Amino acid sequence: xxxxxxxxxxxxxxxxxxxxxxxxxFAVVSLLVAIACAILLVFxxxxxxHLLDAEWFYRVLTAHGLNALIFWIVFFxxxxxxxxxxxxxxxxxxxxxxxxxxxxxxxxGFLLTNIMVFQGFADVxxxxxxxxxxxxxxxxxxxxxxxxxxxxxxxxxxxxMVARKEKTYGESLPLFTYGLTAAAIIAVITLATGAIIYIxxxxxxxxxxxxxxxxxxxxxxxxxxxxxxxxxxxxxVAIWYLMSLxxxxxxxxxxxxxxxxxxxxxxxxxxxxxxxxLTDPVVSSPWKVWNTSYAMYAAVLASMIHAFAVPSSIEVxxxxxxLVNGMFQWLAKAPWGNPAxxxxxxxxxxxxxxxxxxxxxxxxxxxxxxxxxxxxITGHFKGxxxxxxTLAFMGISYYLVPLIFRRKIVAFGLAKWQPWIFGxxxxxxxxxxxxxxxxxxPRRHWDNSFSGGPFGHTxxxxxxxxxxxxxxxxxxxFLGALIWVLQMTITVFFGPKIKGPQxxxxxLAAVPEAKKEHKxxxxxxxxxxxxxxxxxxxxxxxxxxxWLAGAWEVQ
Amino acid sequence: MALLPPAADWYEKKIAKDEKMWIVLSVLVxxxxxxxxxxxxxxxxxxxxxxTYRTTPREFxxxxxxxxxxxxxxxxxxxxxxxxxxxxxxxxxxxxWRWSPVLILKKDQWYxxxxxxxxxxxxxxxxxxxxxxxxxxxxxxxLKFKPNAxxxxxxxxxxxxxxxxxxxxGKIVVIESESELGKYGYSAQxxxxxxxxxxxxxxxxxxxxxxxxxxxxxxxxxxxxxxHSVDGSKLVGPTWQGVYGSTExxxxxxxxxxxxxxxxYIRESILTPNAKLVKDYxxxxxxxxxxxxxxxxxxxxxxxxx
Numbered sequence: 001x002x003x004x005x006x007x008x009x010x011x012x013x014x015x016x017x018x019x020x021x022x023x024x025x026f027a028v029v030s031l032l033v034a035i036a037c038a039i040l041l042v043f044x045x046x047x048x049x050h051l052l053d054a055e056w057f058y059r060v061l062t063a064h065g066l067n068a069l070i071f072w073i074v075f076f077x078x079x080x081x082x083x084x085x086x087x088x089x090x091x092x093x094x095x096x097x098x099x100x101x102x103x104x105x106x107x108x109g110f111l112l113t114n115i116m117v118f119q120g121f122a123d124v125x126x127x128x129x130x131x132x133x134x135x136x137x138x139x140x141x142x143x144x145x146x147x148x149x150x151x152x153x154x155x156x157x158x159x160x161m162v163a164r165k166e167k168t169y170g171e172s173l174p175l176f177t178y179g180l181t182a183a184a185i186i187a188v189i190t191l192a193t194g195a196i197i198y199i200x201x202x203x204x205x206x207x208x209x210x211x212x213x214x215x216x217x218x219x220x221x222x223x224x225x226x227x228x229x230x231x232x233x234x235x236x237v238a239i240w241y242l243m244s245l246x247x248x249x250x251x252x253x254x255x256x257x258x259x260x261x262x263x264x265x266x267x268x269x270x271x272x273x274x275x276x277x278l279t280d281p282v283v284s285s286p287w288k289v290w291n292t293s294y295a296m297y298a299a300v301l302a303s304m305i306h307a308f309a310v311p312s313s314i315e316v317x318x319x320x321x322x323l324v325n326g327m328f329q330w331l332a333k334a335p336w337g338n339p340a341x342x343x344x345x346x347x348x349x350x351x352x353x354x355x356x357x358x359x360x361x362x363x364x365x366x367x368x369x370x371x372x373x374x375x376x377i378t379g380h381f382k383g384x385x386x387x388x389x390t391l392a393f394m395g396i397s398y399y400l401v402p403l404i405f406r407r408k409i410v411a412f413g414l415a416k417w418q419p420w421i422f423g424x425x426x427x428x429x430x431x432x433x434x435x436x437x438x439x440x441x442p443r444r445h446w447d448n449s450f451s452g453g454p455f456g457h458t459x460x461x462x463x464x465x466x467x468x469x470x471x472x473x474x475x476x477x478f479l480g481a482l483i484w485v486l487q488m489t490i491t492v493f494f495g496p497k498i499k500g501p502q503x504x505x506x507x508l509a510a511v512p513e514a515k516k517e518h519k520x521x522x523x524x525x526x527x528x529x530x531x532x533x534x535x536x537x538x539x540x541x542x543x544x545x546x547w548l549a550g551a552w553e554v555q
Numbered sequence: 556m557a558l559l560p561p562a563a564d565w566y567e568k569k570i571a572k573d574e575k576m577w578i579v580l581s582v583l584v585x586x587x588x589x590x591x592x593x594x595x596x597x598x599x600x601x602x603x604x605x606x607t608y609r610t611t612p613r614e615f616x617x618x619x620x621x622x623x624x625x626x627x628x629x630x631x632x633x634x635x636x637x638x639x640x641x642x643x644x645x646x647x648x649x650x651x652w653r654w655s656p657v658l659i660l661k662k663d664q665w666y667x668x669x670x671x672x673x674x675x676x677x678x679x680x681x682x683x684x685x686x687x688x689x690x691x692x693x694x695x696x697x698l699k700f701k702p703n704a705x706x707x708x709x710x711x712x713x714x715x716x717x718x719x720x721x722x723x724x725g726k727i728v729v730i731e732s733e734s735e736l737g738k739y740g741y742s743a744q745x746x747x748x749x750x751x752x753x754x755x756x757x758x759x760x761x762x763x764x765x766x767x768x769x770x771x772x773x774x775x776x777x778x779x780x781x782x783h784s785v786d787g788s789k790l791v792g793p794t795w796q797g798v799y800g801s802t803e804x805x806x807x808x809x810x811x812x813x814x815x816x817x818x819x820y821i822r823e824s825i826l827t828p829n830a831k832l833v834k835d836y837x838x839x840x841x842x843x844x845x846x847x848x849x850x851x852x853x854x855x856x857x858x859x860x861x
Contacts, residue, residue, distance in 0.1 A: 054718050055837060088558055123837075125715050129676045131692065131841070132717070170560030214676060214691050241557040251557070254574060255565040280689040281607040281696035288603070289592045297585030304581035308574055364588065366595050366602055372687040373678045373713040440685035442678070442713035446721045450711070452790070453722040454632035454653070457682055457709040522571040530577055534584065541588070551686050553600040553701040 002092070007403060007501045008508065015096040016086035020404050021492075022103055023079035024397075026110065028488050030071035031390075033114065035481045037064035042429075042474030046467050047449070054446040058125065061444060063117045065126030069385065070142075070228065071110050074149050076393050077183065077235050078106065081156040083400065084180040084238075089173075091163030095155055102151035109145025112137060125444060127225060130201065130217040139202035143195065146224075150191040153184045175258060176245075179238025182262040187231045189270050193223030215282040222273040229381070230269040232389040233303070234262065236351070239392045240310045240344060246399055247341040248334065249509035250313035253522050258309045264302035268294040278368035288365045300360055307352055308530050310344075312523035319523075320512035327525045338506060339415040343395020346423035347388050354430050355383025357537050367544045370551060373444075376437020382430035386477075391423055394484050399506060401488060407495030412505050414483055422480025428473025435466045438547070603688070606697040612673040612844040615648065615695060620776070622646040623656050627746045631657050631726065633775035636741055644669060647710075647725075649677040649690045651717055651841060653778035654710045654725025659741060662705045662731050671695045674841035677723070678714030687713060702729040707739065717839035719782060719791045763855055770856025773849055782840070785860050792840065793833050799858045805831040821854045 001014045037060045043051040044060075052060060086093055093099060116122045122134035160181065163169060173181065197220040204212040241258070244250030252258040274291030277283050294300060318330030335341045358380040362371045371377060398415055402408060409415060439460045441448055448463075450456055498504065521527060562568075570578070596602050610618075622637065622644070629636040637656040639645050641664035648655050650673040660666055670679055670690050677690040688698060702708075712723035730736060733743040761769065774780055782792035793803075798816050805814050807830065814820050814831055823830055828840035845853075 054721065058715065058718065058720075123718070123839075127715075129714070132675050132715075172560050172565070174558050174560055176557040213693070215694060218676070238557075245557040254568055254570050255561040256568065257570055257574060257578070277689075279603050279687055281691055281694045284605040285596065285603065289589075289596075293589045293592065296589045300588075301578075301581055301585050304585075305578065308577045312574065360588070365592050366599060369601055369603060369687060370685050372689070373680065374685070374687065438685075440680065440682045440711075442680060442711060444715045444720075445713065448721075450721060450724045452719070453724040454634060455709060455724050455726050457711060457724060460683070521573040523573055527573045527577060531580075534580065537584070547685075548601050549599070551601050551684050552681070552703050554686065555600075555602050555604060555699045 005403065007498075007504050010087050011090040012404075013086050013092045015099075016082050016093040017404060019082050019093070019096070019099045019103060020079045020087075023075050023082070023106075024401070024404070025492065026107060027072055027075035027079060027393075028485055028492075030067045030075055030110065031481065032485050034064055034068035034072055035478055035485070037061070037067065039474065039478045042471055042478070044446070045448075046471040046474075047464070048467075048471075050447070055120075055123065057446045058123050058444075059117065059120060062123060062125050063114065066113060066117065068390075069126065070145070073232050073385070073389060073393075074145070074228075075106065075110075077187075077231060078103070078149065078152045080235060080239075081152060081180060081184060082159075083404070084177045085156045085159035085163065088177055089159075089163045089169045091159060091166065091168040093155075094158040094162040098151060098155045098158065102148045102155060105144050105148025105151065107148075109141045109143070109148060111141075112144065113141030116141060127218075127221065128201070129221075130204070130212045130214045133205055136202055136205045139198050139205055143198050143202060146191045146194040146198065149187065150195075153187045153191070156180075156184050175252060175255060176238050176242045178259060179234060179241065179262050182266050183231045183234035183238065185266050186227060186234055186270060190224055190227040190231060193220060193227065197221050197224065215280070218280070219273075219277060219283070222276045223270070226273040226275060227270045229385055229389075230265065230272070230299075232385060233269070234265050236347070236389045236392045237262070237303075237306045237310070239396050240306070240348060241313065243340050243344040243392070243396055243399075244310060244313045244317075245509070245511070247338050247344065247507075247509055248314050248317045249511040250310075250317040251511055252309050252313050253316055254309070257305055261302040261305035261309065264298050264305075268298040269302070271295065272299065272363065275363045275368075278363075278365050279372045285365065292363050292365055292368075297360075303352075303356060304530075307348070307356075307533065308523075308526060310348055311529060312526040314344075315523040315526050317509075317512055320514060327528055330525060335507070335509075337416050339398045339419050340395040340506065342416075343391050343398075343419040343423075346419055347392040347395065350383055350387025350391070350423060350427055350430075351389075352533055353383075353536065354427060354434075355380060355385075355388055357533075357540050358434060359384060360537065361541050361544050367548055369554070370544070370548050371437055373442060374437035375433045375441050375443040378443045379430045379433030379435075379437060382426050382433065386426045387423055387430070390481075391419060391426075394422065394481075395419060397484075397488060401491060402498060402504060402506075405492050405495070406498045407491050408498055408503055409487060409505055410490045410495050411487055414487065418480055418483045418487070420480075421483065422477055425473045425476030425478070425480050429470050429477060430473075432466045432468075432470035432473060436463055436470070439463055439466075601686075604696070604698045608669075608695040608697065610671055610693060610695040612671075612692055615646075615669075615671045616673055616844050618669070619646045619648040619655065623776075624747050625745075627656070628659065628744055629741050629746070630775075631740070633780050634725070635776070638741075638743060638745075639666065641666070643667065647679075648673060649679070649712070649723075650674050650778055651839070652712070652719040652723035652781045654712070654723065655776070655778065657726045657728070659728050659730060659736065660700075660702050662702050662729050665699055665701050668698045668700055669695050670698065673844050675716045676714050677712045677716050680711045680713040681727070682709045682711055684708065689714065702727075705729045705731050705735065718837050719839065722781065761852075763858075766852045766855035767859040768856075770852035770854070770859075773853055774856060777843065777845070777849075777853075779853070792836055795857045796860045799854075799860070804834040806834055807831045818854050821857060822850050825850055825853070 122138035638659040710725035
């Protein structure tokens with residue numbers, strides 16, 4: 001059963017549409033749990049408030065990590081995988097039952113895990129490092145979710161095969177679906193790794209296995225923990241290309257280059273799980289250096305490729321529309337009022353300048369000595385997963401939710417501000433945390449005044465200022481996320497129905513025609529911005545090298 | 556474009572000049588960053604070690620005990636203060652929620668640290684110099700350190716290890732000469748100058764008082780005092796004062812029952828702490844590395860706390 005979308009002209013399989021809707025709803029629910037936890041955590045770590053007691057702090061921290069890093073993102077990606085393999089290919093759901101089994105497993109896992117955590121049976125944090133032990137049902141919950149997600153990926157591949165066989169699209173996949181395919185391949189590696197480690201953990205928790213080696217657990221676990229964030233990177237970049245197209249009619253200036261970027265992700269990004277083992281015993285330096293560098297930074301190269309390709313797609317489209325004056329008229333005259341466009345720009349900038357630079361530098365074997373398990377690491381992934389992935393997902397929702405749910409976005413005037421409130425809030429949180437980490441403040445720590453310990457330690461007094469920045473940023477980000485959650489929830493259940501194209505609130509940009517053969521630079525503004533990025537990367541690298549060189553000698 | 560199949564000539568299309576410049580620059584930066592890690596291993600002064608030994612909590616705690624006995628110069632907050640000779644081995648033991656011992660090191664001297672955990676993963680975070688390494692049970696991480704400035708350093712735990720994680724903080728004092736020790740309230744006098752272990756006369760059975768005294772020592776050296784008070788105050792775990800012989804409500808297999816606190820229950824609680832967990836206390840204690848004699852001593856000590 002298909003409907004033809006009167007706004008985009010795509011054929012939409014109604015079975016796929018229902019699946020997308022259910023997964024999207026659970027994504028929003030997970031995000032709501034995650035941000036409710038987040039605001040409690042902010043007000044606990046902010047020393048002036050110190051809200052929760054130690055036990056609840058770690059409990060809420062466990063729930064925050066799981067809901068934000070796994071449930072919110074994977075539910076959204078499940079919706080995205082169904083969307084990308086049916087709607088954008090004019091294809092049908094090859095095996096709807098599979099999609100439903102996957103969704104039910106994921107929902108079951110989501111509920112079971114959260115119940116165990118909030119009941120206090122799994123105060124083990126997101127990583128649940130062995131021999132820290134949780135209730136068996138906690139591990140079972142995660143396994144159910146992972147198996148469901150894996151099945152959803154299989155359904156995605158099934159859809160692609162059927163679409164190819166039935167020739168619903170041309171010779172090659174559209175770039176968006178190509179990017180999702182890369183994400184799906186990474187997801188298979190990730191989720192299989194998750195199963196490999198959570199199944200023995202479950203048996204160990206049940207007492208069937210007596211010992212589980214803590215080092216083996218940590219190495220394999222990060223094959224899930226880190227690589228799952230690489231699914232996000234891949235899906236996020238795919239969405240960047242999509243948002244550039246929808247908001248300004250941007251098209252990658254060279255698809256071969258963009259696709260090569262995705263291929264490099266598939267080949268190299270997963271080995272960077274080694275980022276989490278750089279200051280660990282057991283593994284050796286050659287292992288650390290090779291893996292942490294994604295085999296000589298091949299996956300960083302992929303991100304650099306997209307860092308140019310995505311902004312340049314915007315720039316070239318804008319220049320074709322006649323915005324050719326100076327270096328940055330194309331950017332100044334961009335559709336800033338479109339929440340998907342502002343999300344795109346903030347997401348790209350935050351991912352690159354905050355998450356990317358810190359990720360590459362902190363992931364160097366030796367520099368990791370001065371940041372490992374400090375809150376600077378948390379600051380790094382606020383840049384990648386929150387400003388980058390989460391904001392990209394929020395931004396694209398302003399297009400996809402009206403199209404898939406056929407409802408008008410409520411309080412649409414707020415949408416213009418939402419990406420800024422959320423983006424600036426998280427940027428403050430990230431920068432505050434990066435600074436705190438520089439002073440050695442630990443992550444995952446209830447009280448950095450060490451009350452009750454045999455000794456005290458006073459950090460540099462300027463940490464009060466940075467905690468203040470984290471606090472204010474946290475409140476802003478919470479409000480930004482809450483606006484989005486409420487907007488989406490009310491829209492989905494109570495928003496006015498869309499009756500035709502006139503009810504669609506955002507513009508669908510047309511792809512501007514190339515006027516004539518182009519001489520010289522295609523995107524000088526983008527080149528300038530990326531060179532500026534490179535200079536900052538080098539400066540940050542040198543600074544960290546200086547800080548490292550000031551530490552005790554160690555070998 | 557992102558939503559439709561690419562143009563027919565997409566594979567043949569030449570890469571634009573600026574995009575090509577950017578990619579070449581990126582490749583160069585990538586290669587330099589990769590080479591830097593190798594170069595720093597040769598010329599840099601801070602490199603994580605690749606040396607790890609397998610160990611067990613029991614073996615490692617014995618090594619620590621022997622090390623502490625040999626070089627102990629005092630006690631600080633119930634934790635032994637140890638001054639190892641420069642250039643020698645140093646044993647640092649992590650357990651919930653204690654770093655032991657407190658170390659006195661000399662500036663600009665190399666020390667061969669052995670760091671391991673008796674229970675969970677812990678994080679060795681040396682402040683304020685801000686150096687961070689992971690600590691595992693069953694693995695002895697060997698790191699050679701050379702302190703570069705005198706002063707008082709703290710070792711904070713930065714890997715989550717249960718509800719008392721934030722109380723896990725240890726101390727390292729770096730001195731240029733022994734005359735500075737007074738400032739920290741320490742002395743350079745070794746405490747145990749008696750005969751080396753192994754030559755002790757065969758032990759006569761200890762009296763109840765002697766056992767309790769030994770238990771009192773273990774209470775500190777095994778870091779029981781991180782969670783259990785002996786004065787009735789409530790810490791993470793129940794106090795030991797007056798607990799012997801009392802009847803406590805406990806949770807066993809999810810249901811509430813009552814137990815009489817006797818030798819048997821204390822032994823069980825040390826070896827399998829969560830089998831019968833005192834009601835309203837977190838299940839955060841790990842099974843302890845301990846001998847039967849030590850259990851007897853601790854039991855005697857608990858008995859003595861009326």
